[in-house]
Amino acid sequence: MAENILQVASLSKTYSGVKALVDFDFSIKQGEVHCLVGENGSGKSTFMKIIAGVVRPDRDSRTQILINGKQFRRLTPKDSMNEGIQVIYQDLSLFPNLTVAENIAMNQRIEENRKTVSWKEMRRTALDSMEQISVKLDPEELVENYPIAKQQLVAICRAITSGVQLLIMDEPTASLGKTDVEHFFKVIRKLKERGISALFIGHKLHEVFAIADRITVIRDGKRIKTFDSVSETNEHEITELMTGKKIDSSKRYESKTNGKPLMEIRGLSKSGQYSDVNFTLYPGDIIGIIGLTGAGRTELALSVFGLNKPDTGEILIDNKPVSIESTRDAIKNEIALVPENRLVQGLFTEKTIMDNVLITTIDEFRKYGPFLSKKEMVDSANSWIDKLNIKTPSAKLPVKQLSGGNQQRVVLSKWLATKPRILILDGPTVGIDVGAKAEIHRYIQEMAQDGIGIIMMSDEIHEVLHNANKILVMREGRIIKSADATSLDETDLMQLLQ
Amino acid sequence: MNVSTLLRKATSRQEFYLISVIITFSVIMGFINPAFLSFENFFDVLNNCATLGVMAVGVLLVMISGGMDVSFSAIAAVAMYVTVSVLNVHGGTVFYAFAMAGIIGGLLGLVNATILSYFQISALIITLATSNVFYGLLLQLVPRAHITSIPKFLADFGNWIVLPIISFEDGKTIGLSAIAFAMILVMLIMSIVLRYTSIGRNVYALGGSREAAERAGISIWKTQFFVYCLAGMLAGIASILNVSMIRYVNPFNVYNVLMDVIAAVVLGGAKLSGGSGTIFGTFLGVFTLYMIKNSLILMGIPSTWDSVIVGLIIIVSVAFTASRKKPA
Ligand SMILES: Nc1ncnc2c1ncn2[C@@H]1O[C@H](COP(=O)(O)OP(=O)(O)OP(=O)(O)O)[C@@H](O)[C@H]1O
Numbered sequence: 001m002a003e004n005i006l007q008v009a010s011l012s013k014t015y016s017g018v019k020a021l022v023d024f025d026f027s028i029k030q031g032e033v034h035c036l037v038g039e040n041g042s043g044k045s046t047f048m049k050i051i052a053g054v055v056r057p058d059r060d061s062r063t064q065i066l067i068n069g070k071q072f073r074r075l076t077p078k079d080s081m082n083e084g085i086q087v088i089y090q091d092l093s094l095f096p097n098l099t100v101a102e103n104i105a106m107n108q109r110i111e112e113n114r115k116t117v118s119w120k121e122m123r124r125t126a127l128d129s130m131e132q133i134s135v136k137l138d139p140e141e142l143v144e145n146y147p148i149a150k151q152q153l154v155a156i157c158r159a160i161t162s163g164v165q166l167l168i169m170d171e172p173t174a175s176l177g178k179t180d181v182e183h184f185f186k187v188i189r190k191l192k193e194r195g196i197s198a199l200f201i202g203h204k205l206h207e208v209f210a211i212a213d214r215i216t217v218i219r220d221g222k223r224i225k226t227f228d229s230v231s232e233t234n235e236h237e238i239t240e241l242m243t244g245k246k247i248d249s250s251k252r253y254e255s256k257t258n259g260k261p262l263m264e265i266r267g268l269s270k271s272g273q274y275s276d277v278n279f280t281l282y283p284g285d286i287i288g289i290i291g292l293t294g295a296g297r298t299e300l301a302l303s304v305f306g307l308n309k310p311d312t313g314e315i316l317i318d319n320k321p322v323s324i325e326s327t328r329d330a331i332k333n334e335i336a337l338v339p340e341n342r343l344v345q346g347l348f349t350e351k352t353i354m355d356n357v358l359i360t361t362i363d364e365f366r367k368y369g370p371f372l373s374k375k376e377m378v379d380s381a382n383s384w385i386d387k388l389n390i391k392t393p394s395a396k397l398p399v400k401q402l403s404g405g406n407q408q409r410v411v412l413s414k415w416l417a418t419k420p421r422i423l424i425l426d427g428p429t430v431g432i433d434v435g436a437k438a439e440i441h442r443y444i445q446e447m448a449q450d451g452i453g454i455i456m457m458s459d460e461i462h463e464v465l466h467n468a469n470k471i472l473v474m475r476e477g478r479i480i481k482s483a484d485a486t487s488l489d490e491t492d493l494m495q496l497l498q
Numbered sequence: 499m500n501v502s503t504l505l506r507k508a509t510s511r512q513e514f515y516l517i518s519v520i521i522t523f524s525v526i527m528g529f530i531n532p533a534f535l536s537f538e539n540f541f542d543v544l545n546n547c548a549t550l551g552v553m554a555v556g557v558l559l560v561m562i563s564g565g566m567d568v569s570f571s572a573i574a575a576v577a578m579y580v581t582v583s584v585l586n587v588h589g590g591t592v593f594y595a596f597a598m599a600g601i602i603g604g605l606l607g608l609v610n611a612t613i614l615s616y617f618q619i620s621a622l623i624i625t626l627a628t629s630n631v632f633y634g635l636l637l638q639l640v641p642r643a644h645i646t647s648i649p650k651f652l653a654d655f656g657n658w659i660v661l662p663i664i665s666f667e668d669g670k671t672i673g674l675s676a677i678a679f680a681m682i683l684v685m686l687i688m689s690i691v692l693r694y695t696s697i698g699r700n701v702y703a704l705g706g707s708r709e710a711a712e713r714a715g716i717s718i719w720k721t722q723f724f725v726y727c728l729a730g731m732l733a734g735i736a737s738i739l740n741v742s743m744i745r746y747v748n749p750f751n752v753y754n755v756l757m758d759v760i761a762a763v764v765l766g767g768a769k770l771s772g773g774s775g776t777i778f779g780t781f782l783g784v785f786t787l788y789m790i791k792n793s794l795i796l797m798g799i800p801s802t803w804d805s806v807i808v809g810l811i812i813i814v815s816v817a818f819t820a821s822r823k824k825p826a
Pocket residue numbers: 015016018019020038039040041042043044045046047090391392400401402403404405406431433
């Protein structure tokens with residue numbers, strides 16, 4: 001059998017008292033895809049960052065890091081790159097102010113220690129690499145002008161430029177649509193045929209099972225088990241190993257829809273994005289809008305939130321036409337939007353969890369004139385930490401010290417805290433582990449039962465089927481199906497999305 | 499590329515607005531006073547912009563990297579004083595003057611960079627402090643730091659017209675001066691460095707995302723040393739341009755260009771948060787700023803209004819850069 005391209009033993013990492021990784025053993029053979037799965041905060045990103053050379057492990061004489069048979073004591077990002085390791089970070093780690101071409105060609109330039117740059121060559125590198133995964137982006141455009149899904153493609157392109165031996169991916173598919181994921185998996189398989197190995201970190205277990213040769217489960221920084229073949233296990237077992245408990249997510253949401261319509265969308269269109277969208281939201285409704293990336297769902301969400309002015313059509317709230325032309329208007333109408341690209345947008349990562357969660361509702365804590373009631377703020381922040389199960393020792397921790405999935409929960413609570421009447425969730429559980437997903441779903445359902453109208457955009461069939469009472473299927477900007485959730489099943493949706 | 503995308507690209511750039519401002523302004527001033535639109539005035543403006551322009555390039559570099567430098571004008575004052583006093587005694591050449599002032603400036607920039615790499619505190623605070631130290635020490639050691647006579651070769655350099663365009667009977671020539679040429683040369687070289695060298699691109703990368711730069715294996719440390727030393731060096735060079743032009747060493751004057759330079763750089767479209775800005779934009783920023791200040795003089799507005807105007811320009815351009823529509 002092929003030899004190990006990477007082998008680590010007894011790797012530990014402690015962040016000021018928090019044990020992120022404990023005596024961790026792991027190996028990747030040449031030409032295999034090894035998946036690492038675990039709950040939010042279990043240490044996956046920490047492990048991957050150590051291998052990338054950006055995080056230094058604890059000093060321990062037993063620790064061993066062997067890459068290509070070479071022993072490394074101190075690993076720098078450059079060492080790692082020189083060994084052919086390329087990384088797709090959870091937060092992408094792109095340069096928003098630079099062009100797509102420069103971003104993609106960046107690692108190559110640094111690896112080769114060039115003194116000068118050739119823009120022509122960078123462009124070629126970028127086009128080559130985009131061709132490999134069949135994406136078309138303007139190489140001259142600045143990365144910040146692209147939406148998150150496209151940025152993720154840029155990060156992927158950067159990682160597969162020449163010389164990659166081991167591709168490390170921290171939730172690379174978090175904001176990709178189905179077709180992009182398929183293309184991407186094709187690339188990974190192609191790379192595999194060339195003997196290139198991959199470490200894949202992900203929360204979507206069906207993806208893990210589709211791509212993995214081996215699966216390792218990590219919990220609380222410890223390796224729980226490694227399966228040498230996917231046929232040895234199944235999604236249920238993995239989930240149980242990850243969380244240490246059984247999770248039942250087969251129950252569907254039953255709405256107690258009542259009363260008058262909360263919001264009505266009539267003939268909303270925006271050229272090039274979506275056209276003739278109609279639906280009515282009642283209190284207690286969870287409307288699931290499902291569609292592949294490019295279907296126009298994110299654009300629609302932005303329109304309802306005042307960030308993307310539609311060309312024609314109207315929005316009625318409480319049967320009265322309203323104009324929502326800015327987020328201010330949206331907030332005035334008690335609409336909240338949890339955006340799609342949360343890790344990049346919507347967090348002040350240097351600030352504490354408390355500051356981030358309470359920022360939208362800070363006025364509520366004004367008790368003594370302009371002064372804030374500290375105690376109530378702490379209590380409120382703690383209640384959100386409880387509700388969404390944010391893994392942290394304290395509400396006063398800077399958000400950047402949280403794991404990716406826990407950062408997501410902070411953004412989620414920030415918007416839920418505004419107590420909206422209409423809540424738009426764009427990919428509410430992207431990057432959140434299976435166990436926590438169920439909890440968040442339960443929480444969303446509870447909110448709906450309390451009379452909030454919820455619009456949930458997702459590309460996960462399960463998420464929509466089990467949580468929505470109405471389902472709209474979008475495709476190329478049009479609603480091609482609108483039905484009660486109970487009248488649909490998984491295969492129906494799969495077919496509609498083909 | 500069709501007209502609308504071209505227009506969209508153009509209106510997303512600060513340069514476009516600055517050129518419009520300069521043209522409008524020139525036309526208006528031309529009506530009021532036709533002398534404004536003469537070759538003579540144009541070259542005069544270029545000449546007078548040089549000190550500001552060269553310093554601004556250094557500050558731009560620091561700002562692109564996401565940092566800040568407010569010590570460059572103190573550095574220029576020190577470099578100018580030391581260089582001229584030494585050359586007054588020992589003699590030398592123009593080359594020596596630039597080399598010496600450049601090295602002194604570079605070394606003081608090194609002080610900034612070193613402190614910055616040891617303590618991860620705000621660059622603004624550090625350079626504010628070093629600025630006080632440099633300038634304070636100068637005044638402490640030489641309380642009357644004025645020098646009224648400068649070496650002849652510097653004065654000659656200040657008079658030199660490298661590219662004469664029109665010659666008059668009385669021996670006066672109009673054209674590109676050596677001082678203006680020096681500024682243009684610095685700007686051309688730095689444009690190339692910023693666009694076509696790895697270190698130049700690393701400066702942009704660092705300003706775009708420090709964390710991503712670190713992860714990509716870019717040495718933060720090296721990049722910071724590069725920008726702060728270069729900013730110091732350019733301040734030193736600028737100080738010699740200044741002396742050659744006004745033939746008099748007055749550290750106070752140089753020290754006081756601080757706000758003008760920062761105003762010019764932000765007016766040129768550099769973001770305080772880092773990651774963006776171009777040399778051409780900065781050049782236009784310097785040019786516009788000078789033009790505005792100059793026309794205040796022409797219109798007879800007392801120079802005490804200067805700092806008010808500069809302050810307003812900073813506010814307006816920062817707000818404008820922040821609100822400028824992105825393309826797409
Ligand atoms: N810079 C840091 N400072 C302090 N603690 C940190 C830091 N980075 C991570 N941690 C902690 O280390 C633990 C492991 O985090 P890690 O990011 O590795 O989790 P993860 O498995 O990638 O989770 P997710 O699925 O949410 O991305 C978490 O408890 C986290 O709070």
